[in-house]
Amino acid sequence: MNPLVNPVVEWIANNREMFYIVILMIFVGIEIIGRVPSVLHTPLMSGANAIHGVVIIGAIIVMGSAKSDDYFALTLGFLAVVLGTLNVVGGFVVTDRMLEMFKSKKKK
């Protein structure tokens, strides 16, 4: 048997659930923003930007599993958590400010 094919097939088989989620989420992602008014394009982009900040969870896991004498991992992990937090917090705050502006403009 091809030595490369076997592990790949095995990996897919081991991650069946994950592949299901990927496929389903692609459809969900496309469906939920079907008809969005063009004024909302930038806030929606900003909101999505904040949501992909979930990557911070990976950073927390890396940081939390680093050995306390592994300074390379601790330094980069610390940096990763800070950057991830910036993405999440900054993303949500910026989106909120944009929508605030949008709302007041509409009322006037």
Add this chain to the structure above:
Amino acid sequence: MEENLNVLDSILTFVYLIASVTFIIGLKMLSHPETARKGNLIAAGGMTLAIFGTIFLYQNPLNNFERERLHNLPLIFLALVVGTVIGVLSARRVKMTAMPEMVSLFNGMGGACAALISILEFNHYLKSHFIQEVALPGDFSVIGQGELAVPYGKLAVIFLGLIIGSVSFAGSMIAWGKLNGKVKDYSFRGQHLVNLGMLAAIIGISVILLSTISSSFSTDAVSGELTNTANRVRIQAPLLKFVHFDTSVYVLFYALFFLSLAYGVLFVLPIGGADMPVVISLLNSFTGVAAACGGFLYDNKVMLTGGILVGAAGTLLTILMCRAMNRSLKNVLIGSFGGGAAVGAAAG
């Protein structure tokens, strides 16, 4: 004890499920004018839940039998506080007109975060691979007579996270600079050929790296000795000893990293400043995919759902934004090479 651990796991699974649902509801509400602001808050709440759930409930699998909670909690909280303070201050102070460049900046931070995770996981993998595999009590025949199992899937996901994260980071920084007016449009003849070449090199290096790693593992079942030629590691049961780490694997890995960064820069540089929102939206969906790679790496459902959701919704949004400008995505991305003059003439 065992039961206690499982309870934590089930609670965390439930927390992640709630967070995933809030992301979907949040995005859905964000696409309607009346509910947009509330949707943003709901997604933010779900994110907070997921972050604190991870900190307090996540358990690392040590091996097949034991698990342990996260440590370094004080440092994690310090990093969270630092990030929150900088994030809130910079997001509050920025002028309304500078919002898109802020989005680009924060998007770049997310991409950098994904790339850093990949770098750390790769280092961790090279150092700990043997311990994980050999932790089975002394008997090497358990592992197999041929090669040590190389986790191609895991390595591929690490590389993918690194590549996409770095491209997204470098591209976002350039987009940020362009909206700032600090970076000028720059293109040269045959740039898209150079870009294609770089993309091919990135894929090529990934494949070479995978095959280098896979061919460097070998088992000597007869003497109960494990050797890894790439790392020049020789293990004699039950003694685990690391002798020397070969540099070629690291060199290739960091070459991949820097090449991806350079690709991100060259990808965005020629695109005109007016098209930046579209590019930011595209890079936004890239970072989503990079986050989803992290989901595969840690078998983490909320990273996967959040990442893929943004990846899919972001791609569609990019297309919608292009359509709102009466242009095609292809036109925006390569317009500056051949069609740039024509578009400029039409606009002028």
